[in-house]
Amino acid sequence: MNLYIGLDVGTTSVKGILTDENGKILHIHSEQLKILTPEPGWSEQDPHDWWNAAKQVIKQLSQKAKEHKGTIRAISTSGQMHSLVVLDRTGQVLRKAILWCDQRTSKQSERITVELGGEESVLKISGNPILTGFTLPKIMWIKEYEPQIYEKIDKIMLPKDYVNYMLTGEIVTEHSDASGTMAYDIYRMNWSEQILETLNISKTVFPKIVKSSSFVGTVKRQLAQQLGLDEKTTVVAGGADNACAALGICVIGPGDVMISLGTSGTVLAPTFESKPDPKGRVHFFSHTVPGVKYHMGVMLSATYSLEWFRERFLPQDYQTINDEVEKIPIGSNGIVFLPYLNGERTPHRDPNARGVFFGLSSYNNKWDLTRAIFEAVACGIRDSFEIIKELGVPIRNVRITGGGAKSDLWVKMLADILNIDVQRPVVNEGASYGAAILAFSGFTGKDPAEISRSWVRIKSSTKPSVENNEKYQKVYEKYKKLYERLKDLF
Numbered sequence: 001m002n003l004y005i006g007l008d009v010g011t012t013s014v015k016g017i018l019t020d021e022n023g024k025i026l027h028i029h030s031e032q033l034k035i036l037t038p039e040p041g042w043s044e045q046d047p048h049d050w051w052n053a054a055k056q057v058i059k060q061l062s063q064k065a066k067e068h069k070g071t072i073r074a075i076s077t078s079g080q081m082h083s084l085v086v087l088d089r090t091g092q093v094l095r096k097a098i099l100w101c102d103q104r105t106s107k108q109s110e111r112i113t114v115e116l117g118g119e120e121s122v123l124k125i126s127g128n129p130i131l132t133g134f135t136l137p138k139i140m141w142i143k144e145y146e147p148q149i150y151e152k153i154d155k156i157m158l159p160k161d162y163v164n165y166m167l168t169g170e171i172v173t174e175h176s177d178a179s180g181t182m183a184y185d186i187y188r189m190n191w192s193e194q195i196l197e198t199l200n201i202s203k204t205v206f207p208k209i210v211k212s213s214s215f216v217g218t219v220k221r222q223l224a225q226q227l228g229l230d231e232k233t234t235v236v237a238g239g240a241d242n243a244c245a246a247l248g249i250c251v252i253g254p255g256d257v258m259i260s261l262g263t264s265g266t267v268l269a270p271t272f273e274s275k276p277d278p279k280g281r282v283h284f285f286s287h288t289v290p291g292v293k294y295h296m297g298v299m300l301s302a303t304y305s306l307e308w309f310r311e312r313f314l315p316q317d318y319q320t321i322n323d324e325v326e327k328i329p330i331g332s333n334g335i336v337f338l339p340y341l342n343g344e345r346t347p348h349r350d351p352n353a354r355g356v357f358f359g360l361s362s363y364n365n366k367w368d369l370t371r372a373i374f375e376a377v378a379c380g381i382r383d384s385f386e387i388i389k390e391l392g393v394p395i396r397n398v399r400i401t402g403g404g405a406k407s408d409l410w411v412k413m414l415a416d417i418l419n420i421d422v423q424r425p426v427v428n429e430g431a432s433y434g435a436a437i438l439a440f441s442g443f444t445g446k447d448p449a450e451i452s453r454s455w456v457r458i459k460s461s462t463k464p465s466v467e468n469n470e471k472y473q474k475v476y477e478k479y480k481k482l483y484e485r486l487k488d489l490f
Helices: 045-068 105-115 118-126 137-147 159-168 193-199 219-228 239-249 303-313 318-326 365-388 408-418 430-444 449-454 465-486
Strands: 003-008 013-021 025-032 072-078 085-087 156-159 170-173 209-210 217-218 234-240 255-261 265-271 283-286 291-300 334-336 357-358 393-400 420-424 456-463
Touching: 003 045, 003 159, 003 239, 003 430, 013 045, 013 430, 025 045, 045 072, 045 159, 045 234, 045 255, 072 159, 072 239, 072 430, 085 159, 105 118, 105 193, 118 193, 137 193, 156 159, 159 217, 159 234, 170 234, 209 303, 217 283, 217 430, 234 239, 234 430, 239 255, 239 265, 239 291, 239 430, 239 449, 255 365, 265 365, 291 365, 303 318, 303 365, 318 365, 318 408, 334 365, 334 465, 357 465, 365 408, 365 465, 393 408, 408 420, 408 456, 430 449, 449 465
Parallel strands: 003 072, 072 234, 170 209, 255 393, 393 420
Antiparallel strands: 003 013, 013 025, 085 156, 217 234, 255 265, 265 291, 283 291, 334 357, 420 456
16 A cells, blocks of 8 residues: 655644645654743744654654555655755755744845845735845845854755655755745746845755655655655655645635635635735735645744643633634623734734734633634734735635644634635645645645645635624724724834
């Protein structure tokens, strides 16, 4: 039996799934990761931690493959976008990776924008404004503050590509991840000579770009033995986490929309057109499916807002939390929460924004505050949803994935506030499932879109309530006004 591994190099864990040729998941294993915060607003991880975690995951899955009397034919990876890995000429990591949620590069982002002729000019090249979370300003930060490291850089990589490199010794990337670096020309679908020449960055430090389903190499022979893999195990390029998550729930063409409710929250809408948001409010990247691009809005602290609050103030488990929050009326008894714990991207693009509880009185209890967090995340998702509708992108099938999708309350809240049916697929394994589709595609040569349509099934559909939508409209209006009143104070 031929089996496949989808490996997701995330922010909080490395997760792997083992599937058969029909998309049936045979086993799941994950290893936790730690985020380092050496300064306020900074976020880093050691790439060696990703690699060590990936090896443990692959070992576990290879053992399970043997129990099923199967052979792992291919591995594909997805990974957190934008995070910067730098290697020297010997292939050694030069410093800890600067993550997507790191906010240190405000000055570099502004300076790059000016040097490239302003934001309108930047949008004409990359389809996106230069933001603090993206890869390019991180490169310039190293150039300015760590010149001794910058001088040694031989290759610039992204997290999943680093794991692929460690598996095979080959350095490549693919379009979905490359398009999130801001060194990429979204229209020509290659590294932007204009950007790199203007900033005096050598094009040679960037990897070759291939299709997401392309063959990267085979697992190194000695490593394959250590991990319990066949010596001919193929490694497939993979994709950016959100693009893989979309592939994994069959959000692959116009009319499909993904809501991903994880550490961050995203709304992703595929398109065949090459027309980014002219105001730069939502991102515009390449999909894992050839010929498809997508618009994506991002809120930085979605389920993380609840995790942050629970870790400090709530000893209860998540089921109890959901049960108690459901008892609180819409509007959280007057409390509004702004979920900007680490700044925000869509729609504000404000690295200085911070979290706020507003409207507290002696009447309120901890469950009012908790409900306000749930509602704030739903409002943040709606911010992105409204922009995508404004761009004229068709919205027919809305599907949800991520840890937050396990909460019936949160899914119902989103259906109500967006006033649209929200579908939950049978498999809710996000990016790792999309990576497994790419592993199967790369090994067999089959179209990833066709595989996605074959593998993905819908478990349930949650319909909106007209009455609740009217109530949430008032919550949403107050939520929007609160940021506008406070933004100058941030």
